[in-house]
Amino acid sequence: MSTAFQKDPRSRWLALSPTYLVIAIFMAIPLCIMIVISFLEQNVYGGVHPNFTLAAYQQILFERDFDDNLVFDPAYLIIIGRSLLLALVATLITIVIGFPVAYYIVRQPERRRNLLIFLVTIPFWTNLLIRTFAWLLILGRGGILDSPFKWVGLFGPDDSLGLLYTPFAVVLGLTYTYLPLMVLPIYASLEKLDFRLVEAAADLYSNKWSAIRYVVVPLTLPGIVAGAILVFIPCVGNFVTVDLLGGAKNLMLGSLVQFQFATARNWPFGSAVAVILLLFVVSNMLFYARINKGGSTQGHGS
């Protein structure tokens, strides 16, 4: 099919040029602008002054006290740490929920399988903001989860389980939001799995758990890793869910960036945080590429 393109590198470049153009306009150039801004001076009225400075990066670790000395301030490191931790927890939970869901779906008859996969994607059809507000109604003071306790008289009118505005609520919201992104890639790699291998494992004295552990999971690892990256990265950068369900106490990286641009008017600092986030994402992708490469030499890459 592509042999003609492979023979003549010039025509291949030509054929791919729209792709490169799109990548350049919508990705490379904005990225460069962001990186440049992160090294410029803040303009308190918005925008930047064109002077080179590392102040934005400094600000991540240090703070100026009253005497204008730089002192170490862990506030932003705590935010970064919290972001990574909550995103990691949400990712692990989506694996724990998503893998069995995908496994169940793939063992269904084909027609039922397609229906179930369609159902998994249904939440994407509704606006994320609305779906997150629904969680507010469920978790919030006097919400659905509180009401049974009120009815049986355990709660006074002002009592609540206090679920909203906690790390729990954030993880719940992130898990709920990104679960389909975990189910789909795992499903895709399970669908390619030869289930006769599971039969062979059972024949060779594996119970259900060891068959999954020693045969199914190793062979679907590329799908699990892909799902983990698809979930982890937007979790770190998410600000809608985090703001609504986490409140002011649970600030995460995404919210921090959004706050710097929209409210604090500190573009360089917002960009610097975004660059840090980007570096993290890229290192994740490299890790994935390595795992996937290992998988494909074994003849079952995703």
Place this chain on the structure above:
Amino acid sequence: MADDHTNALEVRNVIKVYGGPAQGVTALDNVSLDIRHNEFFTLLGPSGCGKTTLLRLFAGFEEVTEGEIYLYGEEIEDLAPHERPVNTVFQHYALFPHMTVRDNIAFGLRRLGKPDSEIEKTVREMLGMVHMEDFGDRRPTQMSGGQMQRVALARALAPHPKVLLLDEPLSALDLKLRQAMRDELQRLQRETGITFVFVTHDQDEALSMSDRIAVMSNGEVQQIGGPVDIYKRPANRFVADFIGDTNLIDVSVGARTRSSTKFRTSGGVELAIKQTTEHAEGTDLSLNVRPENVLIAPVGKGKTDGTLVHKTFLGRTSIYTVQMKDGTELKTRYSNQEGRHHQTIDIGDKVGIDFAPNSIAVLTS
């Protein structure tokens, strides 16, 4: 293990129905058979006859609808596959692609919790047994079909199962390799002393390797016996037709004397055969004659006369098709050894048709 008179597997009135009870498909219809300790037993039949279903019931991949299965006296039909001391060689090998050959072979032993030293020793033995010593660190994806087949055998034999189940293991190999693997399988069976249950639709495979064969069709066992038994004394038309080439002649019993019987074909040809029959005059029967037992004689010297209508040269042998007066065609097989007279007869020539003594089997069904 058990003494020679013990049965490795006993199948008692097993019924297997796929799908619901209302519109289910019956794969096995009241099957009973015994497989003896340390024998090479073959389940032979056309596709859809239930032979693979029976094997999967032995392995535990399917559940019986009714009936019992005993493995060395122990009832096993309700056990999960991993609880049964039997192993399977799969038709498409089903080797684990993410593991080396060594890890594939060690897989069963590891799940059984054997100590590492024993695992290592057994794996080395198995690699030697299937002549794959140099392939221990390769992955199955880098190997040929024949090599994968050997690894699959080694993997299934490594835990030393009480019975080894083989599901058409040679069908994916090319002809030369297939024939080499036949000898190999027989050797492995003798060396290990493990009972082999082999599933195939290939009668040559069944006849050449087995101690005993169960011929199956439509979910029922048609006949169980040794290869010679099944070839020479088929129990019914299906077995006669399925095993080897044959001629089936529809006849009714005619006049009988003390030593011979006259059979009359539906077209009126009379065949006087030196063979007694207990069937009454007028009974409808089939005569089964193998092509090697149909002889071409000079005109008038055979049991009846006919015409040569077809010649097929097959190398070692030729098949000649002769037509009796009533239009029935009989195949006869002759060796192409140099200097045989019948090489000179041509299509259209009149010939006599004779049968080798005691070569005709009378079939009632």
